Amino acid sequence: MSERYTEGRSRSIRICHGAVPQSFGRGRGALPTIRGLMPAISFQHVGKTYRSAQRSVQALDDVHFDIEPGEFFGLLGPNGAGKTTLISILAGLARASHGQVSVLGHDVVDDYAAARRNLGIVPQELVFDPFFTVREALRIQSGYFGVHRNDDWIDELLANLGLADKAGANMRQLSGGMKRRVLVAQALVHRPPVIVLDEPTAGVDVELRQTLWQFVARLNKEGHTVLLTTHYLEEAEALCGRIAMLKLGRVVALDRTSALLAGTASTMLRFKLDRPLPPELAAQSRVTGRIVQVTAHDAHEVETILATLRRAGCEPEDLEIGRADLEDVFLEIMNAAPARKEAA
Numbered sequence: 598m599s600e601r602y603t604e605g606r607s608r609s610i611r612i613c614h615g616a617v618p619q620s621f622g623r624g625r626g627a628l629p630t631i632r633g634l635m636p637a638i639s640f641q642h643v644g645k646t647y648r649s650a651q652r653s654v655q656a657l658d659d660v661h662f663d664i665e666p667g668e669f670f671g672l673l674g675p676n677g678a679g680k681t682t683l684i685s686i687l688a689g690l691a692r693a694s695h696g697q698v699s700v701l702g703h704d705v706v707d708d709y710a711a712a713r714r715n716l717g718i719v720p721q722e723l724v725f726d727p728f729f730t731v732r733e734a735l736r737i738q739s740g741y742f743g744v745h746r747n748d749d750w751i752d753e754l755l756a757n758l759g760l761a762d763k764a765g766a767n768m769r770q771l772s773g774g775m776k777r778r779v780l781v782a783q784a785l786v787h788r789p790p791v792i793v794l795d796e797p798t799a800g801v802d803v804e805l806r807q808t809l810w811q812f813v814a815r816l817n818k819e820g821h822t823v824l825l826t827t828h829y830l831e832e833a834e835a836l837c838g839r840i841a842m843l844k845l846g847r848v849v850a851l852d853r854t855s856a857l858l859a860g861t862a863s864t865m866l867r868f869k870l871d872r873p874l875p876p877e878l879a880a881q882s883r884v885t886g887r888i889v890q891v892t893a894h895d896a897h898e899v900e901t902i903l904a905t906l907r908r909a910g911c912e913p914e915d916l917e918i919g920r921a922d923l924e925d926v927f928l929e930i931m932n933a934a935p936a937r938k939e940a941a
């Protein structure tokens with residue numbers, strides 16, 4: 598997979614370098630200045646091993662890449678890949694065992710307060726204080742960052758996240774989806790230039806997904822850097838300009854989304870089958886009930902696959918041949934990437 602790890606090339610897509618977003622919370626207080634040509638986020642050879650008396654887990658292994666100001670960057674990987682660990686280190690909630698992480702040039706350990714001020718983090722877990730109303734929770738969060746008299750911006754956030762009529766509601770009265778909206782508002786309340794969302798749409802309804810993506814896409818258009826982890830690959834495909842894929846703590850692919858889509862098995866055969874798939878096709882196939890999807894790199898491989906099916910006496914029904922999507926790319930990369938070596 599190393600040829601796909603084209604960090605140097607990808608770095609050339611720099612969007613609005615050095616630009617300070619103008620319209621986020623229009624005219625009300627300046628955003629922290631983006632410093633020169635600093636990456637928005639820099640992961641330098643980051644490793645993390647969780648140690649306990651019983652065992653140690655190497656959650657991250659030499660993760661090394663930069664995210665440039667203005668990028669919409671996707672971090673994908675199966676459960677346990679290390680996405681939340683990487684974000685926890687970025688947020689200062691966990692310490693890296695190796696390497697450095699910085700936000701707009703501020704080291705997350707040595708210069709924690711400045712790094713944290715530049716970040717808005719929407720955590721994967723729903724954490725909230727049940728005793729406050731939505732508006733109180735947002736005012737308190739503003740206060741943590743030394744931002745006072747922030748009600749105009751809080752109102753704008755509430756309106757954009759479909760929470761306008763919930764400002765006076767107690768946090769414990771809100772549904773899960775509404776709580777998640779409040780978490781997003783909390784992350785943005787101090788107008789951070791870098792926004793990090795850890796699986797923000799896991800288990801939420803379609804309406805929230807749409808509201809959220811509209812809003813986050815707008816913020817990104819206005820110059821904010823976005824780092825997103827998600828299980829929904831169609832979201833990543835639609836939103837992210839670049840994507841890194843993590844497997845067992847290692848970056849196994851990093852490229853522009855379009856290059857990832859173009860650089861892999863570009864064809865997908867989909868059909869229904871009433872008998873087991875021939876074993877020689879298993880490695881390149883995904884089976885969901887009767888539905889089988891098989892990747893192919895070219896027309897010759899399509900013919901080979903069809904011949905293999907015929908030889909095995911399989912009669913594919915409703916055969917379609919189409920373009921691979923990001924999910925296909927993801928599965929291909931995950932299947933090809935080597936397993937992790939045991940942590941010491």
Ligand SMILES: Nc1ncnc2c1ncn2[C@@H]1O[C@H](COP(=O)(O)OP(=O)(O)O)[C@@H](O)[C@H]1O
Nearest residue numbers: 647654656674675676677678679680681682683
């Ligand atoms: N606090 C922790 N203590 C021990 N192991 C952990 C802890 N947090 C995560 N891990 C382990 O680290 C690995 C990466 O987990 P995580 O970062 O949550 O992955 P992801 O967010 O991609 O699902 C997993 O093997 C997980 O079990």
Ligand SMILES: [Mg+2]
Nearest residue numbers: 680681682721
């Ligand atoms: Mg996670």
